[in-house]
Amino acid sequence: MSTLHTINKTSTHSALSSCLKVARNGDSILLIEDGVYASSQLCQSPLEGVALYALHEDLLARGLDASTLSGTIKTVDYNGFVDLVCQHQRCVSWS
Amino acid sequence: MSTNTAKTITFITRSTPYGHGQAKACLDMVLSAAVFEQKINFIFMDDGVWQLKKGQAPSHIDAKDLSAAFTALPLYEVNDLYVNANDLQERGLNCEELVVPVHSVQANTIAELIRESDVVFTL
Amino acid sequence: MRSLQLPNKASIPLDKDGYLRDMSNWSPEVAEQLAAAIPITLTPAHWEVLEVLRAFYQTHGISPATRPFVKLVARDLGSDKGRSIYLMKLFPGNPALTASKLAGLPRPSNCF
Structure with a gap:
């Protein structure tokens, strides 16, 4: 019964930190919109058993280089976003 | 009643009560969902815990008192209110200073509530 | 207007x-x-319900939707009055909407 968490704010907002409090093993976190700015912070605090993703288009739009995300965060395009939604039982959008 | 088809809907509110529409919007969604006789969890996290503080007098800023509506939630059969204990503590608040009785819980309990939900709304 | x-x-x-x-x-x-204008002639049975509604709005700032309205009347005026059929006879149509209107409250926003 896994959950997809989306984050659409930078790490100066509480969206990421609040999400990290309740994300659990088997869940996924997807960074979208301004949430992609939080990718470096998210790399530094990986969670046990939580898959991390960032939306490719939003990285590109903001001049962020997907290749610097190390291996911990995978990029997905909009189709991948839809797949993630379908693969999880519910979504929680943190903003 | 249609309890066998009722879904568990969890609302997570994380915004301060005034100055924007988010807290009010979340409350309206809770009240609307309650009309459809769904199982509802109402969770206050982050700055959302400020919505519950006693002694609000928003008439001074020409706003309606949101906290007054929380005391009417039992009539809507919304009885499961939760606050994240750490968020309460970080803001120097305790349960006695809140307008309604709530379950003060750890993040682990909130994670479980999310897992048991069909739908989760955050505002 | x-x-x-x-x-x-x-x-x-x-x-x-x-x-x-x-x-x-x-x-x-x-x-x-x-x-x-509806037309309804207000009797003491109507007035006690309108008073309950007005007091509820003063305390909570919301116009109750149908089910909470029925529960509210049951709580404050007794279970013989807190029934849809009783309230429908007093306030034809949707009792929560009609009674809120007569009590001077805003339209219940979560009422369908």
């Missing part, structure tokens, strides 16, 4: 659904005029 004409020629502004635009314009006379 819609309005309600009182016998003393005063004009009370109403919203598009016929609810008072300004709650402070409410008086028993206004309630009677609103009721007459």
Whole structure:
């Protein structure tokens, strides 16, 4: 019964930190919109058993280089976003 | 009643009560969902815990008192209110200073509530 | 803009659904005029429900939808009155909507 968490704010907002409090093993976190700015912070605090993703288009739009995300965060395009939604039982959008 | 088809809907509110529409919007969604006789969890996290503080007098800023509506939630059969204990503590608040009785819980309990939900709304 | 004409020629502004635009314009006379337009003749059985509604709004700031309205009446006036059928006889149509209107409250926003 896994959950997809989306984050659409930078790490100066509480969206990421609040999400990290309740994300659990088997869940996924997807960074979208301004949430992609939080990718470096998210790399530094990986969670046990939580898959991390960032939306490719939003990285590109903001001049962020997907290749610097190390291996911990995978990029997905909009189709991948839809797949993630379908693969999880519910979504929680943190903003 | 249609309890066998009722879904568990969890609302997570994380915004301060005034100055924007988010807290009010979340409350309206809770009240609307309650009309459809769904199982509802109402969770206050982050700055959302400020919505519950006693002694609000928003008439001074020409706003309606949101906290007054929380005391009417039992009539809507919304009885499961939760606050994240750490968020309460970080803001120097305790349960006695809140307008309604709530379950003060750890993040682990909130994670479980999310897992048991069909739908989760955050505002 | 819609309005309600009182016998003393005063004009009370109403919203598009016929609810008072300004709650402070409410008086028993206004309630009677609103009721007459439905038409309902207000009796003590109506008034006690309207008083419960007005007190609820003063405390909580919301106009109750149907189910909470029925529960509220049951709580404050007893379970023989807190029943849909009883309230429907007093306030034909949707009792929560009709009673809120006569009590001078805004339209219940979560009422369908």
